Amino acid sequence: MRLLVLALALVLPTSLATAQSTTYSKWQNPDTSVPANNEKLQEFVKKLNALIDKAEKAQAASPEFLRDLRDLATGFDRPWRNLVLNDSFADGNFTANPVWQVSAGEYWIEKGWGLRTSVDPNAQVQAQPQTQTLEGKDAAAAIFGQILNQALGGKQQGQTQQAAAPSNAVIHTSAAISNAFSVTVNMSAWTAKGRVEIAAFQGQFAGPGKSAGYRLVYQPEGRLELRRVSSRGTTVIDGTNKIPSLLDKKFHQVVWLRHSDGRMDVSIDGSKLLSTTDRGFSDPFTGLAIINSGGDYIFKQVRVDGT
Numbered sequence: 001m002r003l004l005v006l007a008l009a010l011v012l013p014t015s016l017a018t019a020q021s022t023t024y025s026k027w028q029n030p031d032t033s034v035p036a037n038n039e040k041l042q043e044f045v046k047k048l049n050a051l052i053d054k055a056e057k058a059q060a061a062s063p064e065f066l067r068d069l070r071d072l073a074t075g076f077d078r079p080w081r082n083l084v085l086n087d088s089f090a091d092g093n094f095t096a097n098p099v100w101q102v103s104a105g106e107y108w109i110e111k112g113w114g115l116r117t118s119v120d121p122n123a124q125v126q127a128q129p130q131t132q133t134l135e136g137k138d139a140a141a142a143i144f145g146q147i148l149n150q151a152l153g154g155k156q157q158g159q160t161q162q163a164a165a166p167s168n169a170v171i172h173t174s175a176a177i178s179n180a181f182s183v184t185v186n187m188s189a190w191t192a193k194g195r196v197e198i199a200a201f202q203g204q205f206a207g208p209g210k211s212a213g214y215r216l217v218y219q220p221e222g223r224l225e226l227r228r229v230s231s232r233g234t235t236v237i238d239g240t241n242k243i244p245s246l247l248d249k250k251f252h253q254v255v256w257l258r259h260s261d262g263r264m265d266v267s268i269d270g271s272k273l274l275s276t277t278d279r280g281f282s283d284p285f286t287g288l289a290i291i292n293s294g295g296d297y298i299f300k301q302v303r304v305d306g307t
Contacts, residue, residue, distance in 0.1 A: 048069075049070070052066055052069055052070050079180060079259070079260065079307045080180065080181060080182035080257075080305035080306060080307055081305070081307065082178070082305060082306045082307065083303075083304075083305055084175050084176065084177055084178075084181075084304040084305060084306045085098050085173065085175050085288070085302070085303065085304050086301070086302075086303040086304075087100075087301065087302050087303075088114070088300065088301045089109055089114045089115045089299070089300070089301075092109055092111075093109060094107065094109065094115055094171070098173045098174075098175065099173060099174075100115075100171050100172065100173045101171065101172055101173070102169070102170070102171045103170045103171070103172065103205075103207060104168055104169055104170040104207070105117065105119055105168055105169025105170060105292065106118070106169055107169060107171045110298055113298045113300065114186075114298050114299050114300040114301070115171075115298065115299040115302075116296075116297070116298045116299075117169045117171070117290070117292045117296070117297055118169075118190075118292075118295075118296040118297075119167070119168060119169050119194065119292050119293065119294050119295060119296075120294075121167055121193075121194065121294040167293065167294070168208060168291055168292055168293040168294070169291075169292040170207065170208060170289065170290070170291050170292075171289065171290050172199075172201070172205045172287055172288065172289035172290070173287055173288055173289075174205075174286060174287040175285075175286070175287050175288055175304060176284065176286070176306075177200060177284060177285040177286070177287070177288065177304055177306055178284050178285075178306035178307045179258070179260065179281065179282060179283060179284050179285070179307075180258050180259050180260040180306070180307045181200065181257075181258050181285070181304060181305065181306050181307075182255070182256070182257050182258075182303075182304070182305040182306075183198060183200070183216075183255070183256040183257075183288070183302075183303070183304050184253065184254070184255050184256075184301070184302075184303040184304075184305075185198060185253070185254045185255075185256075185299060185301070185302055185303075186251045186252070186253050186254075186299065186300040186301040187246070187251065187252065187254060187297055187298065187299045187300065188246060188248075188249060188250060188251050188252065188297065188298050188300075189218075189220045189246040189247050189295065189296070189297055190247070190249065190295075190296035190297065190298070191220065191247075191295055191296040192220045192221055192247055193220065193221075193294050193295050193296075194219075194220070194292065194293045194294025194295035195217055195218060195219040195220075195223075195293050195294070195295060196217075196218050196290065196291065196292050196293070196295055196297050197215045197216065197217045197218075197227075197289075197290070197291040197293070198215070198216040198254075198256065198288070198289075198290060199211065199213055199214070199215045199216075199229075199288065199289040199290070199291060200213045200214050200258075200285040200287075200288055201213035201285060201286065201287055201288075201289055202281065202283060202284075202285050202286055203286060204286070205286075205287055205289055208291045208293075209229060209234060210229075211229065211289070212229055212230050212231065212281070213228075213229055213281065213285055214226065214227065214228055214229070214258075214264075214278075214281070215227040215228075215229060215234075215291075216254075216256050216266060218243075218246075218254070220245075220246065220247060220295060222241055222243055222245070223239065223240075223241055223243070224239060224240050224243045224266065224268075224273055224274060225237075225238070225239035225240075226238045226239070226264060226266065226274055226276060226278070228278060228280045228281075230280065237264075237276055237278045238274050238275075238276035239274070240273055240274060242273070243268065243273055244268055244269065244271070246268075251298075251300050252268055252269050253268070253269055253270075254266070254267075254268050255267045255268075260307065261277070261279075262277045262278055262279040263275070263276075263277045264276055264277065264278065288302070288304060290302075
């Protein structure tokens with residue numbers, strides 16, 4: 001307990017004094033560099049978390065105090081310093097820099113908006129009738145078979161059939177994503193149907209429900225979940241029904257953070273909605289996928305940062 005208070009007393013006044021003594025300084029783009037102050041802050045947060053771990057094991061302070069202290073440290077913990085991918089789709093395509101691959105359904109660029117995908121689970125695709133040229137005995141047999149089929153109440157030859165449309169639309173990109181990551185998605189939902197999944201997967205992408213990794217699942221009717229997909233199946237790690245509606249045709253920022261110790265936080269427009277821990281995967285991830293199951297969504301930006 002005393003050790004923790006001493007660490008805060010030594011570091012925080014120094015940081016505050018530095019901030020007060022400086023009015024303006026040369027601006028640095030946080031996307032391209034990490035300021036020295038951030039490096040020092042990260043080092044402090046790392047040491048503070050180590051002290052909290054020791055205090056928890058030794059039961060040197062009340063659990064409530066340690067939890068509050070860890071929450072404070074988490075608020076300043078930003079270990080994701082390496083840009084992995086950042087696509088705003090402003091170039092009018094999704095086939096280069098980075099390369100996205102569509103494996104099911106449709107994705108296209110909605111001019112002035114971004115990457116769009118729409119799936120109508122009730123849609124039907126009309127199949128083309130099959131035609132075949134027959135002669136002689138084969139033709140006579142075919143005519144006889146057609147007459148017999150009609151007599152028994154079957155479909156007439158050449159009649160078109162309705163096939164079910166794809167139930168989802170899937171797109172993915174390969175990227176070297178560290179086990180701890182930050183995923184930022186600016187998106188809008190246009191129908192109160194279906195769901196959309198943001199998937200950090202391992203290995204070669206094999207499709208929905210088959211590629212191991214984590215899924216952030218948003219359902220427009222009011223549900224947000226974190227899922228783990230492995231060889232044992234799909235497990236819901238955490239979920240909530242208390243989420244804001246995105247059905248206002250405006251873009252909303254979804255941020256999914258994963259720390260090196262397995263802690264994961266999910267927020268929408270700066271409001272934290274999920275906070276949980278899962279250590280089911282310790283290896284890096286190999287890509288990111290978007291899975292649309294029966295909805296209509298537009299993505300203005302997809303960004304991933306790693307450690």
